Amino acid sequence: MSEHHVMPLKTYFKVAGGLVLLTILTVVFHEMKMGALAGPVAFLIAAVKASLVLLYFMHLKYDNMTNRVIFGSGFFFLILLFAFSYVDIWTRIKSFSTL
Amino acid sequence: MGTASTNPNVNYLTEFSGIKSWLFSLDHKRIGLMYMIAILFFFLVGGIMAMLIRLELFSPGPTLFSADTYNQVLTYHGAIMVFMVIVPGIPAILGNFFLPLQIGAADVAFPRLNLASWYVFMFGAILAFTTLFTTKIDTGWTFYTPYSIKTGTAVITIVLAAFIMGMSSILTGLNFIVTTHKLRAPGMSMFDMPLFVWSLYSTAIIQVIATPVLGITLLLLVAERVLGIGIFDPKLGGDPVLFQHFFWFYSHPAVYIMILPAMGIISELISAFSRKTIFGYKAIAFSSLGIAAVSFIVWGHHMFVSGQSEIAGVIFSFITMLVGVPTAIKMFNWLATLYKGSVSFESPMLYALGFLFLFAIGGVTGIMLATLGVDVHFHDTYFVVAHFHYVMVGGTLMAIMGGFYYWFPKMFGKMYNEGLARLTFVLIFIGFNVTFFPQFILGAMGMPRRYFDYIPAYESLNKISTIGSWMIAAGFFLALYVIIRGIISGPKAPANPWGAKTLEWQTSSPPPHFNFDKKPTVTGGPYDY
Ligand SMILES: [Cu+2]
Numbered sequence: 001m002s003e004h005h006v007m008p009l010k011t012y013f014k015v016a017g018g019l020v021l022l023t024i025l026t027v028v029f030h031e032m033k034m035g036a037l038a039g040p041v042a043f044l045i046a047a048v049k050a051s052l053v054l055l056y057f058m059h060l061k062y063d064n065m066t067n068r069v070i071f072g073s074g075f076f077f078l079i080l081l082f083a084f085s086y087v088d089i090w091t092r093i094k095s096f097s098t099l
Numbered sequence: 100m101g102t103a104s105t106n107p108n109v110n111y112l113t114e115f116s117g118i119k120s121w122l123f124s125l126d127h128k129r130i131g132l133m134y135m136i137a138i139l140f141f142f143l144v145g146g147i148m149a150m151l152i153r154l155e156l157f158s159p160g161p162t163l164f165s166a167d168t169y170n171q172v173l174t175y176h177g178a179i180m181v182f183m184v185i186v187p188g189i190p191a192i193l194g195n196f197f198l199p200l201q202i203g204a205a206d207v208a209f210p211r212l213n214l215a216s217w218y219v220f221m222f223g224a225i226l227a228f229t230t231l232f233t234t235k236i237d238t239g240w241t242f243y244t245p246y247s248i249k250t251g252t253a254v255i256t257i258v259l260a261a262f263i264m265g266m267s268s269i270l271t272g273l274n275f276i277v278t279t280h281k282l283r284a285p286g287m288s289m290f291d292m293p294l295f296v297w298s299l300y301s302t303a304i305i306q307v308i309a310t311p312v313l314g315i316t317l318l319l320l321v322a323e324r325v326l327g328i329g330i331f332d333p334k335l336g337g338d339p340v341l342f343q344h345f346f347w348f349y350s351h352p353a354v355y356i357m358i359l360p361a362m363g364i365i366s367e368l369i370s371a372f373s374r375k376t377i378f379g380y381k382a383i384a385f386s387s388l389g390i391a392a393v394s395f396i397v398w399g400h401h402m403f404v405s406g407q408s409e410i411a412g413v414i415f416s417f418i419t420m421l422v423g424v425p426t427a428i429k430m431f432n433w434l435a436t437l438y439k440g441s442v443s444f445e446s447p448m449l450y451a452l453g454f455l456f457l458f459a460i461g462g463v464t465g466i467m468l469a470t471l472g473v474d475v476h477f478h479d480t481y482f483v484v485a486h487f488h489y490v491m492v493g494g495t496l497m498a499i500m501g502g503f504y505y506w507f508p509k510m511f512g513k514m515y516n517e518g519l520a521r522l523t524f525v526l527i528f529i530g531f532n533v534t535f536f537p538q539f540i541l542g543a544m545g546m547p548r549r550y551f552d553y554i555p556a557y558e559s560l561n562k563i564s565t566i567g568s569w570m571i572a573a574g575f576f577l578a579l580y581v582i583i584r585g586i587i588s589g590p591k592a593p594a595n596p597w598g599a600k601t602l603e604w605q606t607s608s609p610p611p612h613f614n615f616d617k618k619p620t621v622t623g624g625p626y627d628y
Contacts, residue, residue, distance in 0.1 A: 077308050080395055085344040088399065088411035 007056070015056045022049050110512065110609040125210035126612060130217050131196035132510070137221060138192060139579075141183040144228075146575065148176035153534070153568040156561050159553055169551035170237040177240030178231070182261050183224055185495050186353060189360035190271055190306075191220070193502050194299045196510060198275060200603035201293045203284025203621065205613040208277040216270035223263030230256040239549065241350070244331040244342040248323055255324060258317045265310045265317075268356075272306030275299050284602065286621035293601045293625040294383055298363025301387040305352045305359075305394065313349035316342065340406050347398035355394045357491060359387055361498030362429055365451050368501050369433050371599040372448035373440025376626040379432035386425035393421050403474045412471050419469035426462055430455070445597070446520035450501030453528045457493025461486060464539070479549070482542025485535045493531060500527070500578065507585065508592030512609040515585030523578040530570025537564045601625045 026045050034041060055061040060068060111128045121129055151172050155163045164172070195213065199206055207213050230236065234253035238246060247254050279300045283292065292300075320342070322328050329335025331342045370377040377383065399407060399415030407415075433455060442448070464486040468474050477483060504520055507513075537560040542548075546557045553561065595604040600623070606615050 074308065077395060081312065081345075081348050084396060084399065084411070084415075085341065087414060088340070088344065088402075088407045089338065091408040091410040092406075 007059075007062075011056065015052055018052060019049055109611065110607065111612050112512070112609055114612050123214070125206070125214055127195050127199050127207045127210065127213060128510075128610065128614075130213050131192050131194075133217055134187065134191040134195060134220070137224065138184055138188055141179055141224065145176055145179035145184055146572065148172050148179065150568060150572055152176060153565040155551060156553070157565045158562075159555055159558055161552075166551045167237070170549075171235055173549060174236045174239055175231050178227070178236070178257065178261075180491075181240050181353075182264055183227065185357045185491055187220065187264070187268065187271075188357075188495065188499055189364065189502070190275065190299060190302055190356075191217075193364070193499070193506065194275065194302075194360060195271075197506060197603055198278060198296060198299055199282065200509075200606070200610065200614055201296050201601050201625075202279065202282060202287060203602045203615065203619040204278065204282035205615070207274050208281055209274050212270055212274055216267040216274070219270065220264055220267035223260045223265075223267065226263065227257060227260035230260060241346060242317070242320060243346075244320065244323070244339045245333075247320060248332060255321050258320055262314050262317045265314050268306050269310045272303035272310075275303040276307065279303075284619050284621050290381065290384070291621055291624055293363075294366035294377065294380070294387075295360070295363035295601075297384040298359045298366070298387050301391040302356050302359045304388075305356050305391050309349045309352040309356075309395070312345060313353075316345035316349070319345070340402065343402050343405055343407075344398070347401045348395070351398040351401065352391070352394040354490070355390055357495050359390060361454070361495040362387070364498040364502035364505075365433060365454050366429075367599075367601065368447050368451035368505055369436050370626045370628075371505070371597050372445060372451070373437050373442050374598070374628050375436055375440035376624070376628055377432070378435035378438075379428070380624075380626070382428050383432050386428045389425035390422065393418065393425070397422060400469055400474070403471055404478045416469055416471040416474075420466060422469075423462065423466050430459065430462075445504075446517060446524055447501045447505035447597075449521060449524040449528075450497050450504065453524060454494060454497040454501065457489050457497060457528075457531065461489030461491075461493050464489065477542060479547055480542035481538040481546045481548055484548045485538035485542060488535045488538075492535075497527075500524075503582075505597070506603075507582070508596045509603055509608050509610070511586050511589075512592050512607075513585050513589030514592045514596065515581050515589055519577065519581045523574045523581060526570050526574030526577060530567050530572075530574055533567030534564050534571060535567070537561075537567075600627055 022045050026042060029041050029045070030038065054071070060071060111126055115124075121133060124130060124133075151163065152169070155161075155169055155172075195207070230253050234256070236252050236254065236257050238250060238252070238254060242254065242258060279292070279296060283289075319328075319330055323331050323337075327335065329337045331337045331339050333339060366377055366383055397415060397419040399411055400419045403412050403416070444452075464482070468477055468483060468486055500523070504515070507515055541557055541560050541564075544557065544560075546553055592608045594606065594608050596608075597604070602619055602621070602625075603610075605619060
């Protein structure tokens with residue numbers, strides 16, 4: 001196991017500030033009403049925020065490879081969930097209501 | 100370890116006394132027993148609900164209560180038995196108690212977390228019970244949308260209760276994974292571990308990976324009801340079938356959370372009572388992992404007629420068949436272990452053999468239901484009800500009973516009445532088949548599940564089924580008597596009454612507070628007979 005890494009408090013506050021900033025950014029982009037782009041942009045910002053939390057608050061940045069691999073395996077199962085759900089959703093025979 | 104454990108009269112049960120010594124105990128054995136008391140109580144309540152369901156179906160038309168009440172009783176039975184009895188059952192009770200003992204450890208890796216998960220579980224359970232008995236729930240245990248969004252009943256609280264209990268399940272799983280990797284006795288490699296430990300390990304992986312998805316799904320359902328976010332509601336651009344995808348992504352692997360530890364117990368029992376090395380140790384261990392892996396990509400077999408696309412149906416049908424392979428590997432290995440063994444028929448072994456018989460029926464009918472074309476007809480009939488009761492009651496409950504009789508001497512340091520214990524097997528085994536085999540026929544005749552009424556043509560088989568349920572109940576009450584009498588006035592148990600080889604039998608019965616007076620060193624395999 002890798003030795004314990006003690007992070008300076010300042011880093012935590014910086015990251016927290018970054019998260020708040022990104023949240024504000026989300027609201028701003030929402031107000032801009034970007035139509036089809038709105039979803040992807042919101043997801044992109046959320047992904048950046050999640051990575052910040054993972055890397056700094058959950059210490060993945062300083063962990064050894066095993067922990068990262070184990071963490072990554074979670075994504076593998078997430079992909080399974082999405083992929084097989086999409087197998088259904090994208091191949092449904094659509095019939096549109098005329099009501 | 101202190102001085103206490105050198106005195107043979109002091110064990111984990113007697114070393115400390117008072118209610119506080121239990122409620123704040125970090126001892127995995129005591130926590131296991133606390134789970135046992137809670138889960139036995141839930142089992143009693145869920146069982147009473149089952150009896151009420153069968154009584155109502157004794158004759159067509161309203162027999163006992165109204166259709167609305169029937170829907171609620173059905174929901175109570177399903178929700179209690181799944182989330183509060185069979186899912187936590189083996190890992191929380193027997194797993195907690197015997198995982199550390201079987202690998203020669205003093206406790207689990209995180210004793211405080213272990214106690215915390217008991218409290219989290221109890222908190223969720225109490226929330227579930229107050230919801231069930233002070234308000235109405237009529238969604239069934241699956242909470243399918245769109246009904247669960249529309250119904251006026253207390254969906255939110257029951258769903259939060261399931262969420263909280265899921266949290267407890269994750270914590271237990273995490274604890275078991277770390278314990279298995281880090282606390283094995285010196286000399287014990289992964290392939291020297293008893294197969295019960297392997298099965299708990301595979302189960303724990305599923306608990307950790309799948310349960311969060313259930314949690315998120317349930318929170319989305321709450322968000323849908325409270326905020327109308329529109330993920331499941333087609334009016335807002337959502338997809339009600341998506342709920343079923345999310346729900347079964349957890350709930351199909353959950354079936355293996357229920358059955359894998361049961362298979363682990365069966366491996367122990369078959370080997371111990373055949374007095375023979377388990378046949379195909381590695382095959383059994385890896386098939387557990389195989390089942391765990393495949394379990395994540397078969398969930399769509401619950402959705403063949405839900406509006407899922409045909410292509411998805413075909414794919415899920417095909418992959419589901421694959422589950423039969425690792426399962427059959429286990430079955431054949433158990434049978435091969437019996438072959439030329441010196442088999443004896445004590446009560447735990449009777450339950451293990453009962454498991455083989457009932458689980459074979461449950462498994463093979465599972466393959467029938469996995470066949471897309473056949474399932475279109477059997478879907479939502481009593482055939483499905485019979486199938487999953489053969490797997491869960493015929494499988495998991497038989498294994499719990501067998502495991503319980505097997506480890507009872509170790510847990511309490513007493514022996515129970517063997518004759519009466521065998522009688523419980525006879526009652527439960529025959530009663531079970533009388534109850535559920537007719538339901539296969541009813542399903543094939545087209546009787547739909549979950550309805551409170553049926554046409555007169557189904558009456559005689561339903562009567563047989565209800566009479567069978569009385570035999571099961573008699574068997575379980577007798578078992579309760581056997582256990583209580585054994586604890587109170589049973590003769591003292593030796594350290595190793597069955598002559599088994601796994602580590603838990605090398606310490607005294609009941610074990611001292613830290614399990615072993617001196618840390619065991621492992622030189623042989625778990626089944627060197
Ligand atoms: Cu399934």
